[in-house]
Amino acid sequence: MTTIIAGDRSGTGKTTITLALLAFLRKKSAHVQSFKVGPDYIDSMFHSYITGRPCRNLDPILTSVSYVKSCFAKHCQGVDYGVIEGVMGLFDGVPLEKAGGTEGQEAGGATGGLYQDYGSTAHIARILGIPVVLVIDCSRLSGSVAAIAHGYSYLDPNINVVGVILNRVGSDRHLTLLETALKPLNIPIFGVIYRQETLTIPDRHLGLVPTQELPELDRLFDRLAHLAQTCFNWEQLLPYLTQSPSLPVPPSPRPPIPQSPKIAIAKDKAFNFYYPDNLEILQQLGAKLCYWSPLEDENLPKDTAGLYFGGGFPEMFAEALSSNTKALHSVKQGIIKGMPTYAECGGLMYLCEEIVDFEGKSWPMVGILPTTAKMVKKLTLGYRQAIATGSNFLLNQGETIWGHEFHRSELTILPEQPLYNLSSWQKNSLIYGEGWHCYHLHASYLHLHFGGCPQIAEKFFRSTLDFSRDLALD
Known part of the structure; x- marks a missing residue:
């Protein structure tokens, strides 16, 4: 099984949390395959630096639903764990009439082929049939966290939110308020990340600074691995990351032309x-x-x-x-x-x-x-x-x-x-x-x-x- 690390909105910290997960799994000498929803290049570079494997973009707008499914199945073969980083907020896609027929039905769109969240993290979760772990930025929340978790869990009955990660928690007292609010929902808390003022990745006008320009990455990823080890409930989380051996193997590509320009x-x-x-x-x-x-x-x-x-x-x-x-x-x-x-x-x-x-x-x-x-x-x-x-x-x-x-x-x-x-x-x-x-x-x-x-x-x-x-x- 593979899970998607989704956010309640952009900037909620899902990239840092995904990198922490990947860094910890690699410390276990595991073979990890990562994916990134959407067209982003730079986040994928960070994934690949950690895992030693090319991160694959899952983008049905640039490709198709069938391509996303075959890409996912192909690159999950022979690995121990799989992690998908979402894009923006869970349901943030585009209303788009892009596919019809069988592919349109598989995409999970509304009647008539109009998809309100085409290309979103939720869209990918539906077409791949995999669970979602929701990252919530708690820096300005207490009891309202329950409304967010409840709404994201039940807005779409085809989306399976299996747990939450509480990010940017201010204190133990703050955590108690969050836990109390979430308890009636019976949604597992897979991780708690307190505010990390010094744990940042440099950025500039198009997002994060690429890996080739950052000489201190290994030290940063060591810190992220330690963060993941100490802040996540691995007994609950790990089964959702462990790769299933039963995925269908896509057909082999056609033989190349003998000449090699x-x-x-x-x-x-x-x-x-x-x-x-x-x-x-x-x-x-x-x-x-x-x-x-x-x-x-x-x-x-x-x-x-x-x-x-x-x-x-x-x-x-x-x-x-x-x-x-x-x-x-x-x-x-x-x-x-x-x-x-x-x-x-x-x-x-x-x-x-x-x-x-x-x-x-x-x-x-x-x-x-x-x-x-x-x-x-x-x-x-x-x-x-x-x-x-x-x-x-x-x-x-x-x-x-x-x-x-x-x-x-x-x-x-x-x-x-x-x-x-x-x-x-x-x-x-x-x-x-x-x-x-x-x-x-x-x-x-x-x-x-x-x-x-x-x-x-x-x-x-x-x-x-x-x-x-x-x-x-x-």
């Missing part, structure tokens, strides 16, 4: 937002992945046939990226020669003429896109339905996909014909045109999960295969 993945402190599934899907198709650093490497890997730039924080390392002029030139020349290139968000920014950081300083970049990425205070955030405005090497005109935006930059010049017309999850709410296409380059602020658009991964792979054959003939 080399795709260079930009991976360093500036670029590290990648879904593990995206990389594995490319490998299953037959691609050979090699990692390189636009911060430190002067040239692309030898025989590169394709480039993949994920998101990240290029604005935080703009000076170092700009000073590596040989890497900038190598990337630009590769794209001009027709090397297939896929870039998301931070990768898009890197390919612009320059990045203007939060202090207003300008830093020259690759310059393949005739625009500037400028940091702004406004956060652009949300799921997007994207409709291709024309046909190119990855998309057919009119093709519709789902992606996610999360950035605090904007482009000073937009393309005359954007890659996509975007709309939000609300019906008939066109936002703007977005994304660039030139040469064999696809660059967009949109983050995609290839589990939801495998055709893009396959077309990207095919284009790198063609390019590698052309290289062999030169």
